[in-house]
Amino acid sequence: MNVDDLTFDMQNPRMAEFDHGTDEASVIKLLWESMDVRELVQSIAASGYFPHEPLIVACEKGRNVVIEGNRRLAAVKLLLNRQLALDHDWEVPNLKAAALKELRQLPIIESTRKDAWRFLGFKHVNGPAKWSSYAKAKYIADVHREYDIPLSQIAEQIGDRHKTAQRLFRGLMVIEQAEKAKVFDRNDRFNPRFAFSHIYTGLEGDGISKFLGIADSSAESKSPVPKGKLTELKELCLWLYGSKSKKIEPVVKKQAPNLWELNSVLQNREALASLRDNGDLVAATELTRSRTEVFEEALLRAKRELTRARSFLTEGYDNSEDLLRIAGSVAELADDVYSEMERKRSPGRRARLTEEN
Known part of the structure; x- marks a missing residue:
């Protein structure tokens, strides 16, 4: 069937999730920008249109609607009318007259949406x-x-x-x-x-x-x-x-892990109240976890960051007094945390424990 007699399927589910116009140029723009038509253009330009991949066409209200193959149709239309591509600075090869002539007629299978739904x-x-x-x-x-x-x-x-x-x-x-x-x-x-x-x-x-x-x-x-x-x-x-x-x-930035963090928050009354109050999923998620788990994770994170800071100390520290004061505050915090942990673990012990002893 002649390409000029084929129209895009405005009911195509893949296009339904995007905002776009109903004119042909708007549909081609959407397909190019969102659905990798560029690759099809290059493939068809290099090898021609494969006859074993016919478009599926339904005749609806006097129009030949392509219910399967909209991306391929867009690629062919761009090759036949390079001005559409040039208007958007898209790279589309300039084909010879013989190749363009072959593209003007595309293989199709006539069907209806009802008959084709299983295959699609x-x-x-x-x-x-x-x-x-x-x-x-x-x-x-x-x-x-x-x-x-x-x-x-x-x-x-x-x-x-x-x-x-x-x-x-x-x-x-x-x-x-x-x-x-x-x-x-x-x-x-x-x-x-x-x-x-x-x-x-x-x-x-x-x-x-x-x-x-x-x-x-x-x-x-x-x-x-x-x-x-x-x-x-x-x-x-x-x-x-x-x-x-x-x-x-x-609050869900990424499906993993944010979606399942939200799922946990919704099962905890205190965490849900926190999320409703401040919209902070991280803070709300902490309320769903045991205090032991949160404490251990925070301590290990602090150790990793201090280890990282020490690795950059020789070349990264510029003798700034402000940074030295910050390090002093960190040391005091570390002392406070250790002292309280030691007191809870063994009230009578005085010698400081480290990972080495």
Whole structure:
């Protein structure tokens, strides 16, 4: 089919997690910047378009929509119209007329979304060309709602043996419920990238799931969070994603270990109160741990830092009196800590113990 007769799929789950325009130039820009179209451009320019990789096309409302192969279509369109690339200073090879002529007609398979969902699901949800977790969830939800197919059947068809489909669906339903209840706005998140995996993974933790009173993933509920827990849902979304308008950063910077630290905090009343008061996940997490564990870790950390400082002393110390006073304060603190530890361990002992004796 002629490339000019093919259009991009605006319902593509992979594009749904990004803000973009609906015109062709905006879609190509998104695909180039976020989905590695550059590599496809170089590959097709060097070797041509592989005929054994046809696009899957659905005829919808008189348009030939590419439901599988949008990145390849973008690469070909850029090679055929280098001006699109030049407008953005993208490097696109200048092909000879014969090569361009071959690219004007691409192999396709005509299908419908309903007929193609099993193949697309296997390839992108559980197969070799995996989408992001959000794109997977969006696709599973679309198939489930559009064709009334149970999640268990979707999981079976795509070779999912770990209830991934159910967990992804539940995560998306929680986000959609939060947005419908106006306790969360995805577009107001602090970071540019929407870390959907935070929510769908976090819901597997006892602390987060009990905090929300959430339904089990097998329930297939469209509103998994009880109405009485919407305030908690608002809090959780703020901790996971922050707020750009309020200039609040998320407390979960990285999924590991921050997500599981948050999960532990939500199971401890004192730690939860601390997090609500000051938004400090590190301080709240310390309240979930034994005092012995925190003390030992702090002592070992202090030793490591002092050892590091000593290794730089010869070349790093410039005879500053201020630094000498700081070292004196550190020594006094160390003496105080040691004296108190010694008193607690053996009140009658006077000789100082070290690691060497």
